[in-house]
Amino acid sequence: MxxxxxxxxxxxxxxxxxxxxxxxxxxxxxxxxxxxxxxxxxxxxxxxxxxxxxxxxxxxxxxxxxxxxxxxxxxxxxxxxxxxxxxxxxxxxxxxxxxxxxxxxxxxxxxxxxxxxxxxxxxxxxxxxxxxxxxxxxxxxxxxxxxxxxxxxxxxxxxxxxxxxxxxxxxxxxxxxxxxxxxxxxxxKPHVRLTHIRHRDALSFFTEMERLCQSDIDFLDGTVFGPDELYLTVGEFTDSAPYCSDYTFRNIYYRSIRERPTDYLPVKDYIWRWDTDWFWCSQYVYAENPVVRSLLGPKRLNSVTYAKIMRWNRKHDLAGFLDRLRGYSGEAVIQDVEIPLEQCAAFLEFYFNTIKFTPVWVCPVKPLQKKTVFSLYPLDPETLYVNFGFWNVIRTRTKKEPGHYNRLVEKKVRQLGGMKSLYSDSYYSREEFWDIFNRKEYRYLKNRYDPDKRxxxxxxxxxxxx
Ligand SMILES: Cc1cc2nc3c(=O)[nH]c(=O)nc-3n(C[C@H](O)[C@H](O)[C@H](O)COP(=O)(O)OP(=O)(O)OC[C@H]3O[C@@H](n4cnc5c(N)ncnc54)[C@H](O)[C@@H]3O)c2cc1C
Structure with a gap:
């Protein structure tokens, strides 16, 4: 300990x-x-x-x-x-x-x-x-x-x-x-006890998620490996632990979810459990390979290193060049979306028919403040939402219009009454965008706080x- x-x-x-x-x-x-x-x-x-x-x-x-x-x-x-x-x-x-x-x-x-x-x-x-x-x-x-x-x-x-x-x-x-x-x-408290609970279908997964959101636990997220392999991970603070796992170097946290029903981590390692392997995105730079892992060492196994590599790749388009050589065209689909709980099974069905890559990170979010709406990201304060995070490149033999898959996600999220984060690529028309992100309030704020549009x-x- x-x-x-x-x-x-x-x-x-x-x-x-x-x-x-x-x-x-x-x-x-x-x-x-x-x-x-x-x-x-x-x-x-x-x-x-x-x-x-x-x-x-x-x-x-x-x-x-x-x-x-x-x-x-x-x-x-x-x-x-x-x-x-x-x-x-x-x-x-x-x-x-x-x-x-x-x-x-x-x-x-x-x-x-x-x-x-x-x-x-x-x-x-x-x-x-x-x-x-x-x-x-x-x-x-x-x-x-x-x-x-x-x-x-x-x-x-x-x-x-x-x-x-x-x-x-x-x-x-x-x-x-x-x-x-x-x-x-x-x-x-010094430690967090983790319980990974497998579900074999979306309905039981989201039903259990809703129940857990009303219980007395400290943390809850989920990892979806396939339509019939969905895990909820419950985290609870504890004063002591019978053992502590270590996912900061040789062992990989997301793999452990499938391998062990319970686990213990020091609180700091729990907080950063996803950072060492950037969830699972370290595999795209071969960092799950034990030799590459050893060469990088624990100090470089983190999101800062991977983000630098990805940015370098985006600038020089090396992966795109290699894809084209092999006759593929690729589209990066890097998105986080919030979907109302009752629409989540429908979203996953859409996801497995179109986007398909896994794992998907899943995290429930309930607006805390019941009377206030954050005007540029307006979630309904009475609704339990679920965040889906998915980050990869879809490669196809046939060339598609730019942003084909991202547009499908945008459309589906809107249809289901959800919201999409803007840290990555977006393809909304100006009209659609301002319908979603509150044109009137943004105009007011812009005129009041940045009237010269600097x-x-x-x-x-x-x-x-x-
Ligand atoms: C692959 C990926 C996975 C992600 N996963 C998660 C996740 O799991 N959980 C999560 O919470 N978020 C996640 N994010 C989103 C992330 O939290 C947001 O992109 C956040 O804005 C990044 O903050 P940053 O400090 O790195 O800012 P930057 O990336 O440097 O900037 C982001 C934007 O915010 C603006 N900005 C930065 N600092 C300020 C400031 N002080 N004041 C005003 N504007 C500012 C910048 O101008 C820029 O437009 C993820 C992003 C990526 C790319």
Missing amino acids: QPLPKKRHGNREKAIMTGTPEQAAYETKKQRLAAVLHNGVESSIRLEKNTSNLFRSRRPRDACGLDVRDFNRVIRVCPEERFVETEGMTTYRDLTRECLRYEVMPTVVPQLQSITAGGAVSGIGIESSSFQYGLVHETVREMEILLADGSSVVCTPENGHSRLFFGFPNSYGTLGYVLKLRIGVVPV FKDLYEKCVERG
């Missing part, structure tokens, strides 16, 4: 609690960014940072890079008041490490270590605690947002900028950049490829 690191005491903790050095450093950095924008930039603006989990190919463009790399500090952890205050580009790896020192974790931690707090809120973030707490943005209490003119506003659900607070999720940096946030935290428009950024 690995005990949690000791809580920190003494001067440093005091400094964090009074907030002085961290707050001061934050204010200085903020003024630097404000000065860049106040002086006015000729071109449009983009974020300059070291990591990204965005999977849309775009041509390089002439844009002013805003260097936000040093907005990566945790300002303070307040376990008693159940929140952490952090700068916007802090990765969840650093944020979670700091929280665990205080025996708490951010309420919803996206699975990839390099996702940043700001990125998860301006995009959409989810994990196995989402059946209790909703999407990542529902765990946010306050945000300070840098606007295109260099000014900044603090928005909360109650203050004069509440419409920005509720419209910011899914705005992908087109309204402003989060520089600082307060995020909810929950207490942890940031791109959401449709241009997320759909257009020019």
